[in-house]
Amino acid sequence: MLKVREAWALVGARTDRGKVERILSKLGIENGLDRALERGQ
Amino acid sequence: MIEPPPVTPTLHEAAEWIIRALKDEDFPVLLCGRSALDYQGEYTGSVDVDILIGTDFRGALSVLDAYADRGDLFPVGAVPGSVVRYLVRGDKPVDVMTVSSVHPDLFNILRREASTPLDMGTAGEVRAVTREGYFVLPS
Numbered sequence: 427m428l429k430v431r432e433a434w435a436l437v438g439a440r441t442d443r444g445k446v447e448r449i450l451s452k453l454g455i456e457n458g459l460d461r462a463l464e465r466g467q
Numbered sequence: 468m469i470e471p472p473p474v475t476p477t478l479h480e481a482a483e484w485i486i487r488a489l490k491d492e493d494f495p496v497l498l499c500g501r502s503a504l505d506y507q508g509e510y511t512g513s514v515d516v517d518i519l520i521g522t523d524f525r526g527a528l529s530v531l532d533a534y535a536d537r538g539d540l541f542p543v544g545a546v547p548g549s550v551v552r553y554l555v556r557g558d559k560p561v562d563v564m565t566v567s568s569v570h571p572d573l574f575n576i577l578r579r580e581a582s583t584p585l586d587m588g589t590a591g592e593v594r595a596v597t598r599e600g601y602f603v604l605p606s
Contacts, residue, residue, distance in 0.1 A: 449603050
């Protein structure tokens, strides 16, 4: 999760957040990006 | 086996060489990590190369170990069953990873939905994960 937050700081503004969540969902992880970022706040 | 890598390779030359060595044995690979983003113009300052192996991770390691025996590569560490780090010519770091321990379909999902083709010179076309793929498998 820490690495996800680091990655968001690095390129988050240019990332398709919905697409990340769709891929994570296909891997059985729901709202993974949202949860990772929320924990960092 | 392919010819030895340059004596003092750049990081790009090391990446090209090891990808070519893996492709020579028909291993499907994906470039990932910060280097994949750098190749797409992000300029993250990557200092190593991360390569995902799509199948037969142990087979890929046995191929690379043959190059290590020849002195082209030096294995310098591992997370058992998931990542092995090599230094090309004892200098440029390359991490070789399996994704099967994370999810059996992850490689194909990344390849299909979150990667883009790159021209890697002598290694030919290689797919690299996009920013969205980077988030799914940060390294």
